[in-house]
Amino acid sequence: MSAPAGKAFVRFGPNAIPLKQMFLISKLSFAFVNLKPVRPGHVLIATRRDVARFNDLTSEEVSDLLVQGQRVSKVIERVYKASSLTLAIQDGAAAGQTVPHVHLHVIPRHMGDFASNDDIYSKLEGADNRVATSHVDNEERTPRSAEDMAAEAELLRKEIGDWNEAEVV
Amino acid sequence: MSAPAGKAFVRFGPNAIPLKQMFLISKLSFAFVNLKPVRPGHVLIATRRDVARFNDLTSEEVSDLLVQGQRVSKVIERVYKASSLTLAIQDGAAAGQTVPHVHLHVIPRHMGDFASNDDIYSKLEGADNRVATSHVDNEERTPRSAEDMAAEAELLRKEIGDWNEAEVV
Numbered sequence: 260m261s262a263p264a265g266k267a268f269v270r271f272g273p274n275a276i277p278l279k280q281m282f283l284i285s286k287l288s289f290a291f292v293n294l295k296p297v298r299p300g301h302v303l304i305a306t307r308r309d310v311a312r313f314n315d316l317t318s319e320e321v322s323d324l325l326v327q328g329q330r331v332s333k334v335i336e337r338v339y340k341a342s343s344l345t346l347a348i349q350d351g352a353a354a355g356q357t358v359p360h361v362h363l364h365v366i367p368r369h370m371g372d373f374a375s376n377d378d379i380y381s382k383l384e385g386a387d388n389r390v391a392t393s394h395v396d397n398e399e400r401t402p403r404s405a406e407d408m409a410a411e412a413e414l415l416r417k418e419i420g421d422w423n424e425a426e427v428v
Numbered sequence: 429m430s431a432p433a434g435k436a437f438v439r440f441g442p443n444a445i446p447l448k449q450m451f452l453i454s455k456l457s458f459a460f461v462n463l464k465p466v467r468p469g470h471v472l473i474a475t476r477r478d479v480a481r482f483n484d485l486t487s488e489e490v491s492d493l494l495v496q497g498q499r500v501s502k503v504i505e506r507v508y509k510a511s512s513l514t515l516a517i518q519d520g521a522a523a524g525q526t527v528p529h530v531h532l533h534v535i536p537r538h539m540g541d542f543a544s545n546d547d548i549y550s551k552l553e554g555a556d557n558r559v560a561t562s563h564v565d566n567e568e569r570t571p572r573s574a575e576d577m578a579a580e581a582e583l584l585r586k587e588i589g590d591w592n593e594a595e596v597v
Binding site for chain 1: 482483485487490491493494495497498501502505510511512513514515516517518519520521522523524525535537538539540541
């Protein structure tokens with residue numbers, strides 16, 4: 260396989276997200292599929308800049324993260340035939356953040372998808388951690404294959420419609 | 429008491445939020461204190477336009493909601509001496525939304541504030557409902573007095589620093 264244009268990875272805290280797991284990239288944000296989604300279609304949007312806390316972002320970064328997040332949420336709701344969405348930023352360790360790099364969770368929701376609405380959040384607690392931890396929730400979920408992740412990213416990339424790998428520089 | 433300039437209330441779904449419970453108002457968003465906060469300092473930021481779903485917002489509304497939300501979150505983290513923040517939009521009934529008017533929850537977090545991080549979300553489920561419902565969480569929490577709410581709003585208004593009642597038209 261030929262090397263992609265620009266860099267092959269984007270930093271997400273201590274992790275490197277390969278381009279083939281990404282489906283949106285803007286000047287200030289990028290979106291990617293999840294190794295251990297709490298529900299099918301649970302994706303993440305992060306800032307390009309590797310910064311831990313929401314309050315460290317510039318207004319431009321805040322706007323872009325959420326405006327791109329809205330583009331993503333429209334596609335996720337449609338593709339996964341959801342009726343609702345959970346949008347959440349776990350901002351800091353005491354709020355359940357495990358990767359110290361600002362990111363928005365977008366999770367498609369359906370009536371009755373969890374016995375209680377709040378069950379999704381116990382799943383979410385370890386959801387953004389790609390590194391093995393002691394989180395029970397994280398440990399309990401089986402990581403997906405690279406092929407599954409690439410296939411989902413490719414689908415979402417087509418739905419979003421303006422993927423530009425050259426942005427990854 | 430003399431009537432405030434402009435309207436005395438801002439619509440929040442079926443509810444009317446009195447000015448004295450608000451502490452920030454911009455062209456497109458407003459922030460107000462909570463009748464039944466899940467933690468001290470749990471506040472809400474809503475769009476001025478009474479619209480139910482995040483995906484119905486214009487890009488300008490998304491940006492303003494979150495940029496104002498960041499202003500609020502900085503003040504909340506400082507005033508409530510928090511180390512983290514939970515930022516969440518319950519977007520649609522299947523995601524736990526009870527007031528069909530887009531709003532962001534900002535909740536100050538401290539290590540150990542809940543036995544498990546996800547416990548906050550079971551509290552959150554009924555948190556935005558000012559109307560009596562069958563939600564156990566909502567029913568269990570005792571509403572605060574109008575005086576408490578006004579005092580908190582006044583404190584936060586001073587911290588935010590640019591309250592302009594004339595914006596409420």
